[in-house]
Amino acid sequence: MIEGLPSEVDVPDEMLLAGYFVAVPERLTGVGLPRTERLTTASDCLIDRLPQDGCWFGTAQEALAACLPLQVSGDARLYALLVPAEHVGGFVADIRAAGTDEPVLLAHLDVRGAGESAREVAEDGHKIGWEVLGYDHGLLHTWLCNDLYEDGRLDLGVGTDERGLLPDRQAALRVAAWANARGDTKPATWFPGALIEWDTPIESRLGPVTTEPPTPSASQPWWRRIL
Structure with missing residues (x-):
């Protein structure tokens, strides 16, 4: 069994x-849409997932190993998605x-399989918030990419934090129930999910992606330094 989460992580069994x-x-x-500098989501929309193909992994070690041959942004982090047991059925269906x-998803969530509880997730992560998927x-998909944010804010009085996440389970449950009662979204069963994040930057053999251009060498010809 994988080592359990530390006791201070507030994730129900x-x-x-x-x-x-x-x-x-x-x-x-x-x-x-909410305005945020650090949107974080488990959905395939709105942010970059790594690698682009096969981005779900059964263990933290597999996810980290898949990123080693990639050139990874220094902002990339490891995450886990946790789903309340009573909402797993609709997701799997x-x-x-x-x-x-x-x-990967079916191996963990299918009721005919051996579901892995939140307490069996790798240690040292911390819960960062809830979303509706x-x-x-x-x-x-996330509810944010379905043009539901403004209506949810007005109808339910819910808001998101600096990551675009809902503050607690009850807010996510309300949004999921409200979205499922509508007829103008994608044909999906909306469910709440909690995200766990690990603070450690992702290792890469190629090093992190840099956004600043290299400083030109003074020994280069002037016409090369301005190109």
């Missing part, structure tokens, strides 16, 4: 691990109805 992933928080702006290949035709 009735949560199941969906899987691990590596992502880079992104700046988010736009009409009808949508995966099976889509007929897509999700071996839905699976549709091979993609895990």
